[in-house]
Amino acid sequence: IHQLPTIMKTSRRKLIRNALGMTAGAAAITPVAADDRIQRFILKKKGGVRKGRINQSVVSWCFAEYWSTDKMCRVAKDLGCKSIELISPDEFPTLKKHGLTCAITPIDMGGPPFVQGWNNPKYHDKVGAATRKAIDAASELGSPNVIAFNGYAEDVSLEDGAANCVKGLKGIVKYAEKKNVTLCLEMLNTRDDSDPNKGHPGYQGDHIDYCLDIVKKVGSPNMKLLFDIYHVQIMDGDVIRRVHECGEHIGHVHTAGNPGRGELDNDQEINYPPIMKALLDIGYKGFVGQEFIPTRDPLQGLTEAVELCDV
Numbered sequence: 001i002h003q004l005p006t007i008m009k010t011s012r013r014k015l016i017r018n019a020l021g022m023t024a025g026a027a028a029i030t031p032v033a034a035d036d037r038i039q040r041f042i043l044k045k046k047g048g049v050r051k052g053r054i055n056q057s058v059v060s061w062c063f064a065e066y067w068s069t070d071k072m073c074r075v076a077k078d079l080g081c082k083s084i085e086l087i088s089p090d091e092f093p094t095l096k097k098h099g100l101t102c103a104i105t106p107i108d109m110g111g112p113p114f115v116q117g118w119n120n121p122k123y124h125d126k127v128g129a130a131t132r133k134a135i136d137a138a139s140e141l142g143s144p145n146v147i148a149f150n151g152y153a154e155d156v157s158l159e160d161g162a163a164n165c166v167k168g169l170k171g172i173v174k175y176a177e178k179k180n181v182t183l184c185l186e187m188l189n190t191r192d193d194s195d196p197n198k199g200h201p202g203y204q205g206d207h208i209d210y211c212l213d214i215v216k217k218v219g220s221p222n223m224k225l226l227f228d229i230y231h232v233q234i235m236d237g238d239v240i241r242r243v244h245e246c247g248e249h250i251g252h253v254h255t256a257g258n259p260g261r262g263e264l265d266n267d268q269e270i271n272y273p274p275i276m277k278a279l280l281d282i283g284y285k286g287f288v289g290q291e292f293i294p295t296r297d298p299l300q301g302l303t304e305a306v307e308l309c310d311v
Contacts, residue, residue, distance in 0.1 A: 047307065048078065048079035048080040048081075048303060048306055048307065048310075049079060049080025049081065049306060049307075049310050050080075050307075050310060051310050051311065052080065052310070053280055053310075053311065054276050054279065054280070054288050054309055054310060054311060055082055055083075055103075055285070055286065055287045055288065056079075056080070056081045056082065056083075056287065056288050056289075056290065056306055056309060056310070057076075057081055057082065057083035057084070057085045057103040057104075057287045057288065057289040057290065058072060058075070058076045058079075058081050058083070058084050058085070058289070058290055058302065059085055059086050059254070059289045059290060059291040060072060060084050060085065060086055060087035060091075061086055062290070062291055062292060062293055062294065063075075063294070063298055063302070066294070066298045067298070069084070069087065069091045069094045069095075070094055070098075072084055073094060073095060073097075073098035073100055074098065075299065075302065076098075076100060077098055077099070077100070079302065079303060079306050080306070080310075081100075081290075081306065082100060082101060082103075082287070083095075083100055083101050083102060083103035083287055083289075084100055084102060085102050085103040085104045085105075085287070085289050086102075086104060086105075086106045086147070086289070087102060087106070088106070088108070089102075089105065089134070089137035089138075089141070092137065092140075092141045095141070096141070101141065101142055101143055101144075102138070102141055102143040103143070103144065103145065103252065103286075103287035103289060104143070104144075104145040104146065104147050104184060104226070104252050104287070104289065105134045105135075105137055105138040105141075105143045105145065105146045105147070106134065106147055107127070107130040107131050107133075107134045107146065107147060107148075108130055108133070108134070109126070109127070109130055112196070113130075113147070113149060114149040114150075114151065114152075114186070114188060114200060114203060115151060115152050116151055116152070117148075117149040117150045117151020117152070117165075117204075117205075118148065118149070118150060118151060118164060118165040118168040118169055119150045119151045119153070119156055119160075119161035119162070119164050119165050119204050119205070120151055120154060120156050120161070120164060121164055121167075121168075123151065124164075124168045127151075127168070128168070128171070128172055131146060131148065131172050131183070132172070132175060134146045134147075135172075135175060135176050135179050135181045136179065138179070138181045139179035139180065139181055143181070144181065144182060144286070144287075145181065145182045145183070145184045145224075145226075145251055145252050145286075146176065146181055146182070146183055146184070147183075147184055147186060147226060148169065148183045148184060148185045148186070148226075149185070149186055149188075149203075149205065150165055150185070150203065150204045150205030150211070150214075151203070151204060151205075152200075152202045152203055152204060153202055153203075153204040156204065158204065158210070161204045161205075162210065162213065162214055162217075165185075165205075165214045166214055166217045166218055169183065169185070169214070169218045169223060170218050170219075170220075173218055173220045173222050173223045174220075176220075176222045176223075177220060177221075177222045181222065182221075182222045182223070182224055182251050183222060183223050183224070183251075184224050184225060184226040184251040184252045185205070185211050185214060185215055185223070185224075185225055185226060186205070186211075186225075186226035186228060186231075187205055187206065187207065187208050187210075187211045187225070187226070187227075187228060187231055187232065187235070188200045188203045188205060188206060188228070188231050189206060189230075189231040189234040189235045190202065190203050190206040190235070191234050191235065192234060192259070192261075195261075197261065197293060198260070198261045198293075199234070206231075206235050207235055207236060208225070208227070208232050208235070208236050208242055208246065209236075211225060212225060212245075212246055212249060215249050216249065224249050224250060224251025224252070225246055225249050225250050225251060225252075226251065226252045226253075226254065227242075227243070227246060227250045227252070227253050227254075228253070228254040228256075228291070229253065229254065229255055229256070229270060229272075229275060230254065230255065230256035230257070230258050230261060230270070230291070230292075231254075233258050233269075233270055234258060239270070239275055239278075240274060240275055240278045243275065243278040243279060243282060244278065244281070244282060247282045248282070248283075250279075250282070250284060250286070251286055252286055252287060252289065253279065253284070253286065253287070253288045253289065254288075254289045254291040255272065255288060255289070255290055255291060255292060255305065255309065256291050256292040256293070257269075257270060257292055258270055260293075260295075261292060261293050262292055262293060262294075262295045262301075263292055263294065263295060263296070263301040263304065263305060264292065264304065264305045264308050264309075265301075265304065272308050272309055273308060273309070273311050276288070276309050276311040277311050280311070288309055290302060290305050290306065290309075292305065
């Protein structure tokens with residue numbers, strides 16, 4: 001008992017000494033290294049992918065504001081994701097360095113790629129050239145898909161727009177077949193006019209049945225749908241039934257919470273695990289890209305989304 005004050009003093013000295021040592025050590029750590037340690041701690045607590053039956057991908061544009069491509073790759077790897085997608089082919093060497101692929105390659109139209117699409121013949125040459133370039137880049141990396149869009153309606157009717165899409169896509173898909181790349185036509189919602197990243201009023205391809213009919217008429221195993229769950233929910237709903245209806249024609253999938261295109265949390269209406277199970281039910285082997293716009297800590301939101309979809 002009489003030794004207690006001495007022991008306490010000794011312990012206190014050790015604590016101070018240890019604390020000073022930790023402070024000195026922390027000062028020697030670069031900001032990047034410290035950031036990585038925090039990242040690994042969070043991921044160790046959360047876990048990321050465990051089951052791995054759904055191949056998951058990080059959509060680059062959603063997180064580019066927060067992370068460099070290199071950091072994004074490290075986050076994806078730590079979470080168990082296999083891809084960074086919709087990223088410029090200029091960044092493909094960084095993906096290769098980390099052992100990642102690009103689940104779906106974008107096209108470079110010099111502006112929003114969904115505005116000038118296959119529905120309008122006056123854009124066919126421009127869209128075709130951009131798509132060929134993307135197919136070449138995808139083929140070289142081993143990226144399985146290249147994105148495709150209907151385009152905005154302008155003065156084109158629904159019937160003519162669909163026919164123009166079929167004609168244009170039939171021509172370019174032959175090139176994709178030779179390169180072992182699949183084109184994926186994306187349906188987009190036209191109802192949300194609050195933000196150009198959340199909705200696309202004027203887009204001619206805003207119902208899944210309309211886009212599915214185009215895909216079927218192109219008639220190639222290298223022509224499929226980009227089934228964006230967020231957009232489908234807004235325009236058509238009944239998502240699980242539509243997954244089964246589209247079946248083998250689904251080539252790629254995107255996620256986001258609705259309304260708002262935020263995290264896949266309890267503040268939005270889509271129940272993601274049953275939808276992931278529906279994808280497994282139809283034998284889907286492609287990628288699911290996390291394409292939500294972060295509204296809070298991006299690592300936390302992405303980790304939660306990845307785990308939610310890991311059914």
